[in-house]
Amino acid sequence: MLTKEFGDTDVSRAGRWRDYYQLTKPGVVRLLVFTAVVGMFLATPGMVPWDVLLFGSLGIALASASGAAVNHVFDQRVDAAMARTSNRPLPTGRVSERDALAFAFALGIAGLGILALLVNVLTAALTFVSLIGYAVIYTVYLKRATSQNIVIGGAAGAAPPLLGWAAVQNEVSGYALLLFLIIFTWTPPHFWALAVARKREYEKAGIPMLPVTHGEQVTKSFIVYYTILLVIVTLLPYLTGMSGRLYLSGAVLLGGGFLYYALRLKRAPGNDTAMNTFAYSISYLTALFSFLLLDHYIPVIWPQ
Known part of the structure; x- marks a missing residue:
């Protein structure tokens, strides 16, 4: 009986972690981080310093995941109405809105903190602008306001290679x-x-x-x-x-x-x-x- 209870607990915890992982939209984040890393390498004729590559990639990934989680929160009613997204953690109630926001906030603070303290302030500032552009301006307003939502809001998603470049050069060229x-x-x-x-x-x-x-x-x-x-x-x-x-x-x-x-x-x-x-x-x-x-x-x- 005890074995079964412990087993059930492990399964429950694994499922909960999967739900939070799903909130980060990992497939999207992987593509964003990849383009950011390419931006880093293109910014230098040689190799990217290991600390910039590591902490820059980590900070951008965490900030991107934060924006994705915020998107889940604001879009939960829309997600519930669409077959493609109806099984996401918030529409199904597997993760509460409060917990998702706390998770997003923690990811955002960690990502921006890593960029500001271990990379450079410019990259952190540009990442913050990109995060607000996607999580707030696009998700909350543009997506519901105009048929050109993806054209205007696409600027946030286009930022990662620029962020990668700024992480290496501390400038925008x-x-x-x-x-x-x-x-x-x-x-x-x-x-x-x-x-x-x-x-x-x-x-x-x-x-x-x-x-x-x-x-x-x-x-x-x-x-x-x-x-x-x-x-x-x-x-x-x-x-x-x-x-x-x-x-x-x-x-x-x-x-x-x-x-x-x-x-x-x-x-x-x-x-x-x-x-x-x-x-x-x-x-x-x-x-x-x-x-x-x-x-x-x-x-x-x-x-x-």
């Missing part, structure tokens, strides 16, 4: 802003593809996503337009001398793939194509930043 611009331009076609697939859920939840307010065909056209703009923007690292031919080759191939999916989505009905486009967009950004990182070091042994 034109190249860092170029990395920011790439993700800023990528965000609308990435998220609108998901919004097309989940149109009815957003409509039911009362969120004015573009497919809800302007229809699927208009949204699909905008996905094509933004994808073309993204392809152009991703050529800028090569055209400005930031990156070389290896990156250029990757950017052109990946951009061609994204445009293929966008055009296919424009012509095809149904949710499968929209979700495939959404999935490709995530792989696209990961691969694009991987090419940026590889190109940064490979030219040493592969002359241009």
Whole structure:
């Protein structure tokens, strides 16, 4: 009997930890931290100092997780109305609103404290602005106020490579802003593809996503337009001398793939194509930043 009780307690604790882990949106945070780390390496011709790499990554990860947890709190009623999110910890009552806010606050204080004390104040300040932009301005206001919510609010999600650059250089340069611009331009076609697939859920939840307010065909056209703009923007690292031919080759191939999916989505009905486009967009950004990182070091042994 005692063994069973202890076993049940262990299972309960494991489930509770999983719920809190889910509040941090770990998949999103991993992608954000990856782009931040790439920003760190691009900011220096050599290796990133180990303390900046460790504490910078940790601080940005904790702050991003804090913003994600706040998003869960403010979106719990919306999440409850959508099949995709109805099983999240807050809509199901597995985690209380008070506990989620306390968890988010603790993560945010820890992340910003690490950045301010162990990296630099500029990175901490920029991270704080990004955190407020996502957790408050986007989640509380923009998401419910305008169909252009993801365009305007995308600035917060585009910040990590700029934060990584600032962690190393303690300044914001034109190249860092170029990395920011790439993700800023990528965000609308990435998220609108998901919004097309989940149109009815957003409509039911009362969120004015573009497919809800302007229809699927208009949204699909905008996905094509933004994808073309993204392809152009991703050529800028090569055209400005930031990156070389290896990156250029990757950017052109990946951009061609994204445009293929966008055009296919424009012509095809149904949710499968929209979700495939959404999935490709995530792989696209990961691969694009991987090419940026590889190109940064490979030219040493592969002359241009």
